[in-house]
Amino acid sequence: MARKLSTYLRHPVLLAGILLCLVAVAQAQTGNIDSVNKWAWGTNIGWINFRPSHGGVTVYEDHLEGYAWGENVGWIRLGSYTGGGSYTYANTTKDDYGINRDPSGNLSGYAWGTNIGWINFLPAHGGVAIDPITGSFTGYAWGENVGWISFKNSGAIAYNVVATTVIAVTRGDVNGDGTIDLLDVRLCLQIATGYLDGTPAQRQATDVDSDGDVDETDAQILSEYVIGMRSALP
Numbered sequence: 001m002a003r004k005l006s007t008y009l010r011h012p013v014l015l016a017g018i019l020l021c022l023v024a025v026a027q028a029q030t031g032n033i034d035s036v037n038k039w040a041w042g043t044n045i046g047w048i049n050f051r052p053s054h055g056g057v058t059v060y061e062d063h064l065e066g067y068a069w070g071e072n073v074g075w076i077r078l079g080s081y082t083g084g085g086s087y088t089y090a091n092t093t094k095d096d097y098g099i100n101r102d103p104s105g106n107l108s109g110y111a112w113g114t115n116i117g118w119i120n121f122l123p124a125h126g127g128v129a130i131d132p133i134t135g136s137f138t139g140y141a142w143g144e145n146v147g148w149i150s151f152k153n154s155g156a157i158a159y160n161v162v163a164t165t166v167i168a169v170t171r172g173d174v175n176g177d178g179t180i181d182l183l184d185v186r187l188c189l190q191i192a193t194g195y196l197d198g199t200p201a202q203r204q205a206t207d208v209d210s211d212g213d214v215d216e217t218d219a220q221i222l223s224e225y226v227i228g229m230r231s232a233l234p
Ligand SMILES: [Ca+2]
Pocket: 172, 173, 174, 175, 176, 177, 178, 179, 180, 181, 183, 184
């Protein structure tokens, strides 16, 4: 027999658990798109907000989840999955659709607009990517009923969709492309010297000696590893 809600409310541990769940749901809905740089532009449908109230898009390492809001077209869902972590959409049935992200940041797959149908993130003559370094979306998606949707413009009317906490990078792979090479050494040096800030995940990946900071020692260790003087990271 189901317990009454009042039973849970009298039990402080259960109540704390319920509250934690509610907080987790609220955070998941907010997503990880920047609170200012959250706008895409549809040629025929106007602004699309990737961090709307009561919604929000989350960029995970290999897929996207959540909802964007089109001012003229309503909710646009970036994927049918809601579990976070690692996931790849098949995009072969209406129950398993969404946007995938490859290790270089290129997107593919379909979003679904309640009022506008499928939106292809890897159309002919277009395509969308998320820069692994900056989290910036670039390029064009294609809505079957609404035409082009643009994610960045630096002209008179500047806009961009930018993810804030992008990628769970592995140690040493600073740009999150799946290999550890000289590009990562360069990024490590740029972060160590303060030329780049890096995202929290990148700073974590760059701290190869795991002492909590990013400095020349990390750059030295990483470069020794890349040129073969070390067989493993510490
Ligand atoms: Ca790399």
